[in-house]
Amino acid sequence: MSNSAKIAIGGVVAAVILMPFIGFWLSLLVLIGVPTVAYLMLDPSQRRRLRRITRKEIGR
Secondary structure, three states, X not given: OOHHHHHHHHHHHHHHHHHHHHOHHHHHHHHHHXXXXXXXXXXHHHHHHHHHOXXXXXXX
């Protein structure tokens, strides 16, 4: 199983676990907000490099 598949499964599991405790909308906000904040914390050069490479190359 690839790393991206593991991360996707982990995100789904986290959403299912969080949903009963904090509600649907807040868990959706967490799942969308955390990667967005992580992307915004990158330097501009790191963002350019991340956009330049394909999804297959990210796990290498």
